[in-house]
Amino acid sequence: MKKNNISYFDLRLFKKVMVYAKPYIKTYYAVLISAILLSLFSTLNPYLLKITVDDYITPRNFDGLMTFIFVMLIVLLLEVVFQYVFVFYANWLGQMIIKDIRVSLFKKLISFKMMFFDKSAVGRLVTRSVNDIESIANIFSQGLFMIFADLLKMTVVVIVMVTINLELSLVVFSILPLIIVATRIFQKSMKKAFEQVRVEISNMNTFLQERITGMRIVQIFNRESKELEAFKLINNRHKNAWIKTVWYNSIFFPIAELSTSITLGLLVWYGGLRAYSDNDFSLGVLFLFIQLSQNLFRPLRQIADKFNTLQMGMVAADRVFEILDKEKFENNRLIELSINLKGSIDIENLYFSYVSGQEVLKNINFNINAGEKIALVGSTGSGKSTLINLILLLYDFEKGDIKIDGVSIKKVSKENLRSHVASVSQDIFLFADSIFNNVTLYDPKISLRDVQKAASEIGIEEFIKKLPNGFKHIVNEGGTTLSSGQRQLISFLRAYISNPRILILDEATSSIDSFTEELIQTATDRIIKNKTSIIIAHRLTTIKKADKIIVFERGKIVEKGTHSELLKIKEGYYKKLYQLQLNKEKIN
Numbered sequence: 001m002k003k004n005n006i007s008y009f010d011l012r013l014f015k016k017v018m019v020y021a022k023p024y025i026k027t028y029y030a031v032l033i034s035a036i037l038l039s040l041f042s043t044l045n046p047y048l049l050k051i052t053v054d055d056y057i058t059p060r061n062f063d064g065l066m067t068f069i070f071v072m073l074i075v076l077l078l079e080v081v082f083q084y085v086f087v088f089y090a091n092w093l094g095q096m097i098i099k100d101i102r103v104s105l106f107k108k109l110i111s112f113k114m115m116f117f118d119k120s121a122v123g124r125l126v127t128r129s130v131n132d133i134e135s136i137a138n139i140f141s142q143g144l145f146m147i148f149a150d151l152l153k154m155t156v157v158v159i160v161m162v163t164i165n166l167e168l169s170l171v172v173f174s175i176l177p178l179i180i181v182a183t184r185i186f187q188k189s190m191k192k193a194f195e196q197v198r199v200e201i202s203n204m205n206t207f208l209q210e211r212i213t214g215m216r217i218v219q220i221f222n223r224e225s226k227e228l229e230a231f232k233l234i235n236n237r238h239k240n241a242w243i244k245t246v247w248y249n250s251i252f253f254p255i256a257e258l259s260t261s262i263t264l265g266l267l268v269w270y271g272g273l274r275a276y277s278d279n280d281f282s283l284g285v286l287f288l289f290i291q292l293s294q295n296l297f298r299p300l301r302q303i304a305d306k307f308n309t310l311q312m313g314m315v316a317a318d319r320v321f322e323i324l325d326k327e328k329f330e331n332n333r334l335i336e337l338s339i340n341l342k343g344s345i346d347i348e349n350l351y352f353s354y355v356s357g358q359e360v361l362k363n364i365n366f367n368i369n370a371g372e373k374i375a376l377v378g379s380t381g382s383g384k385s386t387l388i389n390l391i392l393l394l395y396d397f398e399k400g401d402i403k404i405d406g407v408s409i410k411k412v413s414k415e416n417l418r419s420h421v422a423s424v425s426q427d428i429f430l431f432a433d434s435i436f437n438n439v440t441l442y443d444p445k446i447s448l449r450d451v452q453k454a455a456s457e458i459g460i461e462e463f464i465k466k467l468p469n470g471f472k473h474i475v476n477e478g479g480t481t482l483s484s485g486q487r488q489l490i491s492f493l494r495a496y497i498s499n500p501r502i503l504i505l506d507e508a509t510s511s512i513d514s515f516t517e518e519l520i521q522t523a524t525d526r527i528i529k530n531k532t533s534i535i536i537a538h539r540l541t542t543i544k545k546a547d548k549i550i551v552f553e554r555g556k557i558v559e560k561g562t563h564s565e566l567l568k569i570k571e572g573y574y575k576k577l578y579q580l581q582l583n584k585e586k587i588n
Contacts, residue, residue, distance in 0.1 A: 039149060039156050127201065142306060384552050428488060
């Protein structure tokens with residue numbers, strides 16, 4: 001886990017956040033001006049009370065008193081107005097900034113290659129996108145501006161106190177060391193406690209995300225009680241982290257209140273003696289200092305908590321910008337594949353590894369002519385799906401090249417490449433949305449009539465019509481309310497309607513019944529007509545008619561040829577695999 005050593009006010013991070021504040025810079029300055037005015041008004045009101053006591057109440061000038069009370073009321077109303085402006089727009093600014101940061105973060109996340117997601121826990125990415133960004137908003141709503149306003153208010157109070165009466169000022173200041181030391185201890189303790197809270201929230205999000213996603217495995221293998229116990233431990237650590245913050249608060253704030261009460265007692269004692277022994281001593285000054293001491297100690301009591309809020313906001317900003325500052329895995333790709341793409345693919349001296357030094361693909365060389373139907377065969381982990389991921393630009397390869405119509409895909413944007421390629425995999429993911437939206441993926445160019453026509457052409461319209469609301473039927477996340485075969489059919493429709501020039505079928509006929517397989521075979525024949533097709537299949541009987549079969553083993557190509565050519569190879573890998581499957585089918 002990364003150790004966060006972020007200062008209360010990290011200028012480097014703050015500059016990054018302020019980039020997002022530029023569109024709202026007028027609001028930013030309005031909040032600052034409001035903070036300055038509030039510091040003046042909060043001191044002006046006690047001073048007006050002093051004048052009221054000395055000039056109107058003590059000499060019993062009730063006519064002037066009513067006029068001056070009206071002035072105090074006006075000042076109070078102005079303070080309320082600027083308090084509203086300060087609180088509302090500080091929060092508004094924070095929310096506007098995190099709205100834009102969240103959009104930038106999501107935009108960055110969807111630009112990354114799959115290697116990033118392979119190394120990143122989903123729960124932690126969710127925490128960065130939700131909890132941490134909300135903490136950044138607190139930099140403005142509860143941290144920076146509040147601290148600035150409080151410090152300004154305290155500065156004005158100290159200046160007024162020292163200017164009016166140094167003796168009473170020293171009485172107030174005598175208690176300051178106690179509360180400052182207590183505040184410092186409290187701040188350090190709360191900083192550690194809040195950091196632990198953030199860690200436990202991230203751990204809880206990760207745990208829940210994984211268990212909810214893998215609930216099928218949890219239940220099939222009777223892991224409910226074990227996972228419940230594990231969750232109880234995580235939840236208990238989260239509770240303990242929060243209780244620690246409550247415990248620190250329960251100690252600090254009574255000490256702060258006691259310090260304030262002692263200060264008031266000292267002011268009344270010393271001020272009372274002075275008023276009794278010195279006729280020139282002003283009662284209004286005593287009232288002023290009583291109120292100003294409140295204005296001094298109140299923000300001082302709260303400033304430690306606000307510093308922690310600012311600290312957590314800076315830590316969160318560091319985590320979020322750690323992702324935002326990552327370079328995209330995309331190079332400057334300026335070449336676009338032709339609209340009239342033929343679809344030939346050349347793979348030259350290709351090497352790839354997920355982990356440095358552990359090559360998954362080694363010196364892969366073969367070509368696919370435009371319109372050919374190519375099958376990739378091999379055991380699990382031999383590199384077939386990895387090759388498909390590279391063709392789709394989901395990962396970047398280290399050595400070699402992949403060319404489409406003679407153009408290296410390294411020079412082509414992923415958006416342009418994928419507009420010509422469609423893929424159907426064995427693991428179909430459907431969003432919690434209608435079948436229509438899952439097929440079109442919100443492409444405004446595709447109408448409901450287009451989808452219905454396409455479904456009819458590949459022979460699956462009837463099955464969709466039988467669902468409640470037909471094409472408007474809402475499926476659960478992942479499509480769990482549909483069978484695996486039904487999900488495969490929807491995925492075929494999604495690929496078919498995009499009208500790709502290159503079609504990739506990755507185990508697309510696995511885990512389905514014979515009736516659905518027949519539908520998919522019909523759809524496949526329709527889709528691959530006049531298209532370059534790459535098919536991965538464990539069931540070798542489905543690829544007999546392939547123009548070429550490429551056999552993989554441990555990241556290398558071990559055989560190439562047609563079905564009949566490969567069966568003629570004595571002790572051939574493909575021949576052994578094919579005969580083994582035939583024997584199993586006869587037994588079944």
